[in-house]
Amino acid sequence: MRVIDEALRSAIHELFGLTDVDPQLSRPDEHFGDYTTNIALRLVKQLGQSPQTIADRLSASLQKDLKGIIEHVTVVKPGFINFKLSDKTLFTLAEAVPEKRFIDQQIVVEYSDPNPFKILHAGHLYTSVVGDAIANLFELAGAQVYRVNFGGDVGLHVAKTMYGIIQELGGEHPERLSTVSINQRSAWLSSRYVEGNSAYEAGDPAKAAIVSINHRIYKLHEDDDHQSPLARIYWQCRQWSYDYFADFYNRIGSHFDKYYPESETAPLGVQTVREQLQRGVYAQSDGAIIFKGEPYGLHTRVFINSNGLPTYETKDVGLIMAKWRDYHFDQSIVITANDIVEYMKVVLKSVEQFAPNLAQATTHITHGIVKLTGGVKMSSRLGNGLLATAVLDAAAAANRATTGIDNPGTTLAAVKYAFLKQRIGADIIYDPVSSVSLNGNSGPYLQYAHARARSIMQKSQKTTPKSGGPRQAVLEPEERRLLSKIVQYPDVVEQAVDELLPHYICTYLYELAQLFNHFYEHNQVIGSERQTLRLCLVERYATVLEKGLMVLGIAAPGRL
RNA sequence: GCCCGCGUAGCUCAGUGGAUUAGAGCGAUUGUCUUCGGAACAAUAGGCCGUAGGUUCGAAUCCUACCGCGGGCACCA
Numbered sequence: 161m162r163v164i165d166e167a168l169r170s171a172i173h174e175l176f177g178l179t180d181v182d183p184q185l186s187r188p189d190e191h192f193g194d195y196t197t198n199i200a201l202r203l204v205k206q207l208g209q210s211p212q213t214i215a216d217r218l219s220a221s222l223q224k225d226l227k228g229i230i231e232h233v234t235v236v237k238p239g240f241i242n243f244k245l246s247d248k249t250l251f252t253l254a255e256a257v258p259e260k261r262f263i264d265q266q267i268v269v270e271y272s273d274p275n276p277f278k279i280l281h282a283g284h285l286y287t288s289v290v291g292d293a294i295a296n297l298f299e300l301a302g303a304q305v306y307r308v309n310f311g312g313d314v315g316l317h318v319a320k321t322m323y324g325i326i327q328e329l330g331g332e333h334p335e336r337l338s339t340v341s342i343n344q345r346s347a348w349l350s351s352r353y354v355e356g357n358s359a360y361e362a363g364d365p366a367k368a369a370i371v372s373i374n375h376r377i378y379k380l381h382e383d384d385d386h387q388s389p390l391a392r393i394y395w396q397c398r399q400w401s402y403d404y405f406a407d408f409y410n411r412i413g414s415h416f417d418k419y420y421p422e423s424e425t426a427p428l429g430v431q432t433v434r435e436q437l438q439r440g441v442y443a444q445s446d447g448a449i450i451f452k453g454e455p456y457g458l459h460t461r462v463f464i465n466s467n468g469l470p471t472y473e474t475k476d477v478g479l480i481m482a483k484w485r486d487y488h489f490d491q492s493i494v495i496t497a498n499d500i501v502e503y504m505k506v507v508l509k510s511v512e513q514f515a516p517n518l519a520q521a522t523t524h525i526t527h528g529i530v531k532l533t534g535g536v537k538m539s540s541r542l543g544n545g546l547l548a549t550a551v552l553d554a555a556a557a558a559n560r561a562t563t564g565i566d567n568p569g570t571t572l573a574a575v576k577y578a579f580l581k582q583r584i585g586a587d588i589i590y591d592p593v594s595s596v597s598l599n600g601n602s603g604p605y606l607q608y609a610h611a612r613a614r615s616i617m618q619k620s621q622k623t624t625p626k627s628g629g630p631r632q633a634v635l636e637p638e639e640r641r642l643l644s645k646i647v648q649y650p651d652v653v654e655q656a657v658d659e660l661l662p663h664y665i666c667t668y669l670y671e672l673a674q675l676f677n678h679f680y681e682h683n684q685v686i687g688s689e690r691q692t693l694r695l696c697l698v699e700r701y702a703t704v705l706e707k708g709l710m711v712l713g714i715a716a717p718g719r720l
Numbered sequence: 721g722c723c724c725g726c727g728u729a730g731c732u733c734a735g736u737g738g739a740u741u742a743g744a745g746c747g748a749u750u751g752u753c754u755u756c757g758g759a760a761c762a763a764u765a766g767g768c769c770g771u772a773g774g775u776u777c778g779a780a781u782c783c784u785a786c787c788g789c790g791g792g793c794a795c796c797a
Contacts (some may be wrong), residue, residue: 192739198737198738200779201738238739238777238778259741314797315795447795448795458793459792460794462795463795466795467795497791501725501792528726529790563753570759582732585725586733587726588732599746600744600745601744604759605745605759612756615757616757619757620756666734674761680761681760682761684756
């Protein structure tokens, strides 16, 4: 609420001669008013006056300055200053939109990051949903957002899968791939990975064979080889993976502007790391090239192994360089699970040594992992992980059981909302049955709440002539409560953008919908003397709900 | 061992320095309703906010120690 914020600042300046004091307006419990500040409490020491006195003086001054905008200012107990807006102000604010604080910024958001030759797990679904929401938040704040995806199409895991494939095909026989049916491809690759991994862990000779394949795959990229039997198998299966990813993203409504395969970032990373080795950023050790993190309170990591191959670290260095080359970003956001927090610190610290601007513009946001009820952790190496599609299928089954029909939109809303309503950072406990419940604080509840409101509007158009509303009418208490909540939307979005926490939007939308359902239960809209005014409230409410759900990547159809 | 993160109702989570009653949802118990779409609304029960100290006018929130859980700590990603 900018007007109050500015009035407070100037009052503090006039009365106490202080500048640069942030009043920190916030939303109090409803009965205290629409906005509140504890600035009087915080100025006690500095001013040597009692909080009550400070609050009283500010209050008296603001009462005059904000005449017409607020209905009244009140000072409560230790020294809180509470503001109740005038009805007229509430109507004005209902048209406000979130501040565009990232206008003209180029922001790269990287997320999802599945590896070709492996299968998509529940974690990929979660990180995709979170990434979409965060990208949407930046977009809402005016930024030019580029959604990018990074994945390992080279590296040991690929070599393991390739080993499994070659075993399964009885040699390097690309033509035999045709025996794998289209809808079996992703599962088939996943099985080959599991086999390759066990073979690797069992040791030589398989391990040596896999290491050799790993080299050959890097070489194949260097030579741009598409003809040799190994290359034909590789490119074919790589494409299967990308097709499979595309289907999945299509199903959940994600899209990416660019895909960075590791085969592309690896050479760039190697070149950068070798250059910086000369300048002493990286160091040789036991035949490998490393970065020593200890001077910075971090740990040492290998960037190029003693076989001369780049590790994930170097590919990430290359990725940062590639993103900069392509977008000259103002900010680069990387969203991953928590387990690579320390790892990423080392990578960024190394980049900071030669490209401080890039390191400083990069923010690593991490979230927890998806666990099954009972705390069972999944492992892709063991092949017992909870698959991304299994989550969606479980949600669909629950939806079907509840409603009797199959509604993919509702299913997706249920899953996305279940993931997003929780603060990013901690693990998510996924219960295939209850987390997808269609009651209570859920996506379907909000979709329903929206459709219900749209339905009222539609009905009103049929039954009554349209007319411009008396928008300055005096609000009844329940109408006012609703409008006051509606008006909060831009504040919530700004907070979500500032802290990059989409769950603030979920919490707000749910509270809003609850408030509306309460209102709706007790107040007639159509046929009421106050119909025009109330329809206006219904419209604002439905629009805010729709916009908010859109940020979360959840559709808000007019009818379900 | 060292480093990082997390411990809030039976379960899943909000709340991350403020308002003498710590909030939701689910589950449990019970009401409302011949519905402007009941996927609703209303009510009851359930918590010394991991433990112990400390800082502060004021702590679930900040600091310290301890306990418990998870993650990371050189050639995987």
